[in-house]
Amino acid sequence: MRRLGDLEAEIMDRFWKWNRPATVREIVDDINRHRDIAYTTVTTVTTILFHKAYLTRAREGRIWVYRAAATREDYAAALMADGLDAGEDRPAALAAFVGNLDPHELAALRSALRAAERRAEG
Structure with a gap:
């Protein structure tokens, strides 16, 4: 298993701490409390984490809701x-x-x- 990159780890840290499903918007808003990051950047990295099987996702209306696949x-x-x-x-x-x-x-x-x-x- 490859170590997570810096932004990957930052995103996964939120899922692990929150221990609940979350949207990209929630992740972006939380990161932006400390530093500026583009919504599209977080969307891209979250999608990568999904394809690497670190996250699962489900549709809620038109929005993807993600959850950590493991602890x-x-x-x-x-x-x-x-x-x-x-x-x-x-x-x-x-x-x-x-x-x-x-x-x-x-x-x-x-x-x-x-x-x-x-x-x-x-």
């Missing part, structure tokens, strides 16, 4: 998986990654591993 955490997990695949030795890359986790993150990892083991057994 921010799903996106981060896919990036981590790609990062592990970038090395020649995936287990070694995983060990190096785990070696950089803080105690809170290690506890979360242990909990996730226990849950995964329970699912695999059940």
Whole structure:
């Protein structure tokens, strides 16, 4: 999975934070509170995100309403998986990654591993 570009990430951030469907107009209006951006630019990038399957869309009258296709955490997990695949030795890359986790993150990892083991057994 390719990392999102700057504007792609800015748009996706709104969908992830809002956790609801939104129109291009809503995205443009929110971005324009901080900086100027053209409606057509956001339309183009939102359409690209749809075609890349980051967004889903449905018609409401004459307007497309978009929604994030997955969570921010799903996106981060896919990036981590790609990062592990970038090395020649995936287990070694995983060990190096785990070696950089803080105690809170290690506890979360242990909990996730226990849950995964329970699912695999059940």
